[in-house]
Amino acid sequence: MSAVLQTRGLCKRFGALTVADNIDFTLEAGARHALIGPNGAGKTTFVNLLTGRLAPSSGSVVLGGEDVTRLSQQDRIRRGLGRTFQINSLFRGLSVVDNVSLAVAERRGVSGRLFRPASQLSEVRDEAMELLRSLGMADDAQVIIANLAYGKQRLVEIAITLAMKPRVLLLDEPAAGVPSIETHRILDVLDSLPVQIGILIIEHDMDLVFRFAKRITILVNGATLLEGTPEEIAADPRVREVYLGERHE
Numbered sequence: 001m002s003a004v005l006q007t008r009g010l011c012k013r014f015g016a017l018t019v020a021d022n023i024d025f026t027l028e029a030g031a032r033h034a035l036i037g038p039n040g041a042g043k044t045t046f047v048n049l050l051t052g053r054l055a056p057s058s059g060s061v062v063l064g065g066e067d068v069t070r071l072s073q074q075d076r077i078r079r080g081l082g083r084t085f086q087i088n089s090l091f092r093g094l095s096v097v098d099n100v101s102l103a104v105a106e107r108r109g110v111s112g113r114l115f116r117p118a119s120q121l122s123e124v125r126d127e128a129m130e131l132l133r134s135l136g137m138a139d140d141a142q143v144i145i146a147n148l149a150y151g152k153q154r155l156v157e158i159a160i161t162l163a164m165k166p167r168v169l170l171l172d173e174p175a176a177g178v179p180s181i182e183t184h185r186i187l188d189v190l191d192s193l194p195v196q197i198g199i200l201i202i203e204h205d206m207d208l209v210f211r212f213a214k215r216i217t218i219l220v221n222g223a224t225l226l227e228g229t230p231e232e233i234a235a236d237p238r239v240r241e242v243y244l245g246e247r248h249e
Contacts, residue, residue: 003062004029004198005081005168010049010059012222019045020056021223027168031198032190034213036206038242042222043202047170051083052076064167082166084157084174090145096156097141100128103163131159135189151182155189162193169193171201175208183208210234218242 005027012020019042027033037043048054050061052073060069068076090099104124132138135155145153154174161169171190175183183205190199190212203209209216210230217227220242226233233239 002029003027004031004064005050005200006062007050008060008062010046010061011057012045012049012054013057019222020049021221022059023219023222023224025217025224027198027200029167029198030195031200032212032214033198033200034209034216035200035202035219036204036209036216037219037225040221041219043219044172045222046219047083047172047200047202050170051081077164077166080165080167081170082161082164082168083170083172084154084161085172090153090156090160092146093144095142095144096137096148096159097125097128097132099145099156100131100159100163101125103160104128104131107164128163131163134192135159135162149182151178151185154178154186158186158189167197169197169199171199171203173203174201175203175205180205187211 003026007023007025010020010023010025011018023046035043035046045054049056052068052071052075056069060067062068063076063079063081066079068079091102101121101124104127105121108124110121110124129138129141132141135158137152137155137159140148140152145156148156158171158174174186178186187208193199201209201212213230215227216230216233218225218233218239225242226236226238228236
């Protein structure tokens with residue numbers, strides 16, 4: 001495998017406070033990787049640095065062999081970096097297919113010329129529907145987002161991100177707010193994604209993490225504590241100390 005996303009010496013400081021501390025990280029093509037850590041560990045800050053939402057104080061971000069450290073969020077998206085958020089940002093008054101069609105139209109460069117809903121453009125709608133079928137959501141295509149179960153809303157977010165044809169997919173707490181009995185839907189979708197997409201999830205649900213990830217990185221106080229296979233992570237006493245410490249604070 002080859003690296004599709006890397007950071008080298010990535011740091012972020014706010015005055016005297018260091019929230020990302022010299023992070024070296026590699027995501028391989030086709031990886032199924034999880035980023036975990038206690039509350040306040042710097043996980044979301046790290047993802048914001050990866051996506052360009054935050055500029056680093058020092059260090060670099062490399063996407064597909066290209067240094068993108070100074071590029072905007074949109075430029076990184078165009079180069080294949082996709083992200084979902086902890087709290088979804090869907091158009092709640094539109095249908096599922098309309099939401100996905102907007103993303104397809106944006107990628108195709110026709111969104112600025114729309115004088116009717118994106119889903120009424122046949123080639124855009126066809127692609128959106130094919131994507132929904134691949135995720136098992138074709139039957140929900142006409143459902144208004146506000147009327148859709150929250151777990152399925154998270155799947156729509158993933159569909160929208162996939163509509164941009166990313167080579168790297170960053171999922172920021174995909175199970176947040178989703179009832180535990182429905183998280184299998186998210187896992188099923190992740191399992192069905194193209195094998196060439198490198199996926200990094202940031203997640204508190206350890207059951208989901210250990211069922212999904214082939215490799216896990218732990219952040220503590222903005223720095224990498226440990227990286228390894230799920231078996232290595234589960235057996236390391238430092239991991240128990242970090243999480244026990246969090247529970248007893």
